[in-house]
Amino acid sequence: MNNRSISYLFPLLVCILIGQFLSGQPKLGDSPAGSRSPAVHRIKLMDHDSSAIRLFKTPLLPFSTETTCGSCHDYNVISSGWHFNAGSETKPGRNGQPWIYSDPNTLTQIPLSYRDWKGVINPEDIGMSVFEFVKTFGRHHPGGSVGEQEDRWQSENAFRWNVSGNVDVNCLVCHDVNPANDRSHYAKQLQKENFRWAAASTASIADVSGSAKDMPDHYDIYYGLAPDESKAIPPQVKYDKIAFNEKDEVFFDVTRNIPNENCYFCHSTMVVDNERTEFWQHGQDVHLQRGMNCVDCHRNGLDHQIIRGYENESVEKKSPELADFTCAGCHASNEYGLSVSHNNKGPIPEHKGLPPLHFDKFSCTTCHSGEMVKEKSFLTKTSMGHGLGTHGINKADSTLPHIITPIFEEDETGKIIPVNMVWPSYWGWKNGDNISPMNKDSYTSIVKSVLSEMPINLNGSWPNIDEEMINNILISLVSQEIESTPVFVSGGKVYFTESGILKDEAHSQAKAYTWPIGHNVRPATMALGSGGCNDCHRLDSPFYTSSITVDSPFKTDDVIMIEFQSQNLFSAQVFANAFVFRPWLKGVIYFSVFIVASLVILFFFNGLQCWIGDKNAE
Ligand code: HEC
Ligand code: HEC
Ligand code: HEC
Ligand code: HEC
Ligand code: HEC
Ligand code: HEC
Ligand code: HEC
Known part of the structure; x- marks a missing residue:
């Protein structure tokens, strides 16, 4: 190597070193100095x-x-x-x-x-x-x-x-x-x-x-x-x-204290309820009503790993401090009775008379979050699902996608939690036991031509189809592939054509997709159980019997809530009967206590009389 090439190399090396030094340094705005201004x-x-x-x-x-x-x-x-x-x-x-791809004209709704x-x-x-x-x-x-x-x-x-x-x-x-x-x-x-x-x-x-x-x-x-x-x-x-x-x-004008409205652009939800048709009849989360902000709970540092707030998150991410931002983290006392990492600790509930089993069996959100459960499930609209806040969207109540709420479903740990639900509906190829969705461009023209006679629904919902139409579409699709069978996945079932006849079967891939509900948290006076234990423990409690829509372009029968739990309706209702007799039982107890107390008093006075009699005899 001669001197000249060294004289070129030297500045190059210095540049690389300076570059490395600079890239390793935090940038000007990266680590807050501590000013709250x-x-x-x-x-x-x-x-x-x-x-x-x-x-x-x-x-x-x-x-x-x-x-x-x-x-x-x-x-x-x-x-x-x-x-x-x-x-x-x-x-x-x-x-x-999830994001939901939906199109009523091709009968699709895919999470x-x-x-x-x-x-x-x-x-x-x-x-x-x-x-x-x-x-x-x-x-x-x-x-x-x-x-x-x-x-x-x-x-x-x-x-x-x-x-x-x-x-x-x-x-x-x-x-x-x-x-x-x-x-x-x-x-x-x-x-x-x-x-x-x-x-x-x-x-x-x-x-x-x-x-x-x-x-x-x-x-x-x-x-x-x-x-x-x-x-x-x-x-x-x-x-x-x-x-x-x-x-x-x-x-x-940028700030760390992000106002709720900015988050709401993507995280708004609006339940479709015939009894609350006006926007002002819909409230927000109790925390926000009392002046808290989304970012009081959903926080992050520069890495923008925003806290999701669910119970297991701190374990999955191996960051114990995340536990302080769950419902229990803010509302239950830890060893010292204090949460250490922030000063937003909430009131500690007494939950008087509630057997502890309920906290193993339910998440906090089961009794506190989402829509109040009624006899029938609701549809709900969300920013991500329905494009709320953007121009030219269909504002009809029943426009796709159909997100159904609230459902109390048992998760894989055996807890019953509140979830939203969407029923997948799509065209697929079945090979052995596995279904893979079709490429969305491959069926569009076939489906549309079979459905071309159908009037278009201005409300953006499913057209009213019958089994023959599905059968015709599947028959047209058969010729496209030799090795696989064309199927239509919808309403929890898989439809296929066999010797020209439409058949259906249950299939794990047809199951509804669900995701947990965290919001809105209702005030304590609207918690499940605030109306007494028989909010749940009664024969006709919607907690067990609410009818849940099985969404599909077909006409389908609703199912009842308890189908999504491993509980048995009969035994739940038998147990609920016990709660009918609870007030009686209380009556019986009071009565027994009264009888016993009367007897004691009677004996006491009898005894006293005897004693006085004896004294007098002396
Ligand atoms: C010229 C450098 C510079 C640029 C360019 C810059 N920032 Fe900053 N930013 C800073 C500094 C310095 C701070 C203060 C850090 C601290 O708290 O000490 C800051 C802080 C912030 C904060 C926290 C504010 C608060 O209230 O504490 C946010 C959010 C932010 N910047 C976003 C942005 C966004 C978005 C952009 C692009 C539009 C941007 N920054 C561009 C230098 C910059
Ligand atoms: C431009 C749209 C947009 C904005 C604005 C936005 N989010 Fe999100 N947020 C999303 C999307 C999309 C997801 C789902 C991300 C994914 O799965 O890839 C998400 C996910 C989340 C999650 C995780 C949800 C879960 O499943 O556990 C939280 C928490 C969250 N956002 C909070 C916030 C907060 C707080 C703000 C305001 C500071 C905010 N978001 C602003 C679009 C947005
Ligand atoms: C989805 C919403 C979202 C987007 C998009 C987003 N941020 Fe943030 N950012 C947050 C949240 C939430 C916090 C934490 C707020 C808090 O702690 O109160 C934060 C915090 C910050 C901070 C302070 C970090 C610290 O050290 O504590 C800076 C700086 C920042 N963001 C810059 C940016 C820049 C630059 C971009 C674009 C490249 C960006 N953010 C995009 C939500 C967002
Ligand atoms: C960051 C801490 C924090 C987290 C996380 C949190 N809360 Fe709270 N919560 C509070 C505070 C603080 C209040 C009191 C607000 C007020 O009244 O000023 C409150 C109030 C409440 C109330 C209202 C009580 C009443 O007076 O009606 C209920 C119910 C509640 N929280 C339940 C929950 C549930 C369920 C979760 C989980 C989804 C949760 N909280 C998560 C801090 C928290
Ligand atoms: C089985 C239903 C049920 C479950 C599960 C449940 N709660 Fe409650 N919660 C209630 C009822 C009913 C009330 C109102 C009566 C009361 O305070 O006991 C209430 C009250 C509260 C309050 C208001 C306390 C106050 O003094 O203002 C908070 C906060 C709260 N619960 C948080 C939680 C948290 C956190 C969890 C999870 C660890 C949880 N709840 C689990 C039913 C439940
Ligand atoms: C008082 C604390 C608190 C506030 C305020 C709060 N969240 Fe949450 N959020 C939580 C907790 C805790 C969970 C997880 C609940 C669970 O399932 O255990 C959650 C769950 C979520 C989820 C995922 C579940 C769902 O319901 O979709 C999203 C998205 C979300 N929050 C967004 C927001 C946005 C946007 C705001 C403000 C408009 C906000 N949160 C305000 C505590 C809070
Ligand atoms: C959110 C609905 C709900 C509320 C509110 C509720 N329970 Fe329960 N409770 C259940 C369910 C579901 C079970 C069955 C759990 C199981 O068997 O796995 C149960 C089980 C029980 C059991 C049987 C425990 C056992 O060992 O099998 C008792 C006792 C009980 N509840 C009492 C109460 C009392 C008292 C209240 C009111 C203070 C109450 N429950 C409020 C849903 C609820």
Whole structure:
């Protein structure tokens, strides 16, 4: 090696070392210094290539949260958090709410997730690409995840990704408290495939127009012009000039104390109840009503591993401090009678007269959370499921997907917990005992042509079909594959055609998908049992007998609640009878005590009389 190459190598080595040193250092905003006064964010905007956005540049590019916020906060650490890691994390923990792909015209309703929860289907398995997933469900996803993890050049949509760009973690959807941040714009931009413009479009300082979807595969965003022959408008952003100061800095109103409304954009629920048709008749969680916030319980550090709050989480994640953020963690006393890691300890319940067995048999949420159980289950609508808060959605009560609530189901540990439920409905191929869903593009035309005579339901619910139609569709599908049998999974059953006749059988893969209900916590006066033990222990208690809809485009019979528990209705009712006689029993006890007491008094006076008599005789 000669001197000259060393003189080149030396600065290179120094650069690498400095680079290593800098990357190992926490970034400016990473570790809070301890001030409770928020840091003022007057910052430079960066585009996805990390060059600063200046108003005179053309074309103007949207700012990227990865490079803008990432210049002072460790983006890689943040984007590994629970909200952003569905495509990469391997320990999915307990079941959560799935994405639900539904289409009444093809009779489908499929719970999807990239997570390994039992009973969900991976979008890939129904032929839904990551690109399509982002377009469809990204509306209520805080960004990151599969939208930036996919190996673009390996994917069938490589060229489209190149035009649309990354789906960065959208820090603003949670942290921006500017009331002009319009979260519904995000959904619109995703539909137009304006992925890299989507987060910026919600900010009050930026205005996005045009559509990446209308641009050809070779479209170059730096060139910024549409191909001559087309009238389509390329995606573009305009910034509010007044918002920029002389140093090209912009003010963001970001905070750690995220207001509930920001979380509600994605976590609202609304039960469909004929007796409560007005919005004001629906309340929120008792904690929020009393002034607590979501982030008082669902917290995280820079890693954004938000606390999910369920009982077993601290064990699964080997972090004992998480136990302080469960229901019992805040409401039961530990060894010292105090929870150590925060100062939000709640009232400690007495639960007078409730045999301890009930705490082994039920979770706290069973008696305290979700809708009050009635004679019949309800449908409920959610942001993730029904696109609440975005434009152009079907507001009808019965629009798909059909999420049924509340169900008291026994989980694998034997506890009875409250859950939401969705019944899968899809076309599949059965091979041996295994059913795999069909690619969603492979059956659409066949199903639609058989159902073409059906009137379209404006309420977005199932059409009224009969068995013959299903049979006809299955017969048309038979010829597509030789080795497997086409089946229709619906309402807990699997339908297939045999010698031209429609048959059905039970199958484990047809079972309903369920996920636990944590909210809303009702006030103590509305807990199950606040009306007395016979809220449950009575013959006709909806706790056992509430009728649960078996949802399907077919007409199906409801089932009763106790079918989802290992209890036996007869013995529960026999036991409940005991509670009918409890007041009597009390009467009998009081009566016996009265008799015994009377006898004692009688004997006492008799004795006394004898004693006085004896004295007198003396
Ligand atoms: C120029 C550097 C810089 C940039 C760029 C930046 N931040 Fe910060 N951020 C900071 C500093 C410094 C703190 C304060 C850390 C502390 O508490 O000591 C902070 C704190 C925060 C906090 C906690 C605020 C609080 O109330 O305690 C949030 C949330 C946050 N930043 C989000 C963002 C988001 C979102 C972006 C992108 C829009 C962003 N930051 C861009 C430097 C920056
Ligand atoms: C899904 C909502 C959500 C999104 C999206 C989100 N955050 Fe957060 N972030 C939170 C929550 C919740 C906390 C914890 C709040 C608390 O402790 O009260 C937090 C805390 C922080 C903190 C303080 C961390 C500390 O050290 O205590 C910073 C800084 C921050 N976020 C920056 C960002 C940046 C930058 C992005 C985008 C890359 C982002 N966040 C995206 C929800 C979110
Ligand atoms: C842009 C939409 C969006 C926003 C805003 C958002 N979330 Fe989420 N949240 C989701 C999605 C989607 C999931 C499911 C994630 C998954 O499975 O991949 C989720 C999951 C969760 C979970 C875990 C639920 C479970 O199954 O245990 C909690 C807790 C949570 N969010 C709390 C919050 C809080 C608190 C805020 C406000 C600081 C918030 N979220 C803001 C979309 C959002
Ligand atoms: C971070 C701590 C915390 C967690 C976690 C928590 N709570 Fe609470 N809870 C409180 C506090 C504090 C109050 C008192 C609010 C007030 O009245 O000011 C409260 C109030 C209540 C009440 C209302 C009592 C009344 O006066 O009507 C009920 C019921 C309740 N909690 C049940 C639950 C259930 C069930 C869970 C689990 C889903 C839970 N809590 C989780 C802190 C917590
Ligand atoms: C079998 C039903 C049932 C179960 C299970 C149950 N509770 Fe309760 N809870 C009640 C009833 C009924 C009340 C109201 C009467 C009372 O205070 O005893 C109540 C009251 C409460 C209160 C209000 C106390 C107050 O003084 O304001 C809190 C907090 C509470 N429960 C938390 C919990 C927690 C935490 C768990 C789980 C460890 C739990 N409950 C399990 C039925 C139940
Ligand atoms: C008082 C504490 C507390 C508050 C406030 C709170 N949560 Fe929760 N949350 C919990 C606990 C505890 C669980 C887990 C309950 C269980 O199943 O044991 C939970 C469960 C959840 C779940 C998963 C189960 C479900 O019902 O879907 C989501 C999502 C969630 N919370 C979001 C939120 C959002 C959004 C807010 C604010 C609007 C919020 N939480 C406010 C304590 C809280
Ligand atoms: C949420 C509904 C619910 C409420 C409220 C409730 N129970 Fe129960 N209870 C049950 C169920 C379910 C079982 C059966 C558990 C089993 O056998 O596995 C049970 C079992 C029992 C048992 C039998 C215990 C045993 O060893 O087999 C007694 C005694 C009892 N409850 C008394 C009460 C009293 C007293 C109250 C009111 C203070 C009450 N329960 C409130 C649901 C409830």
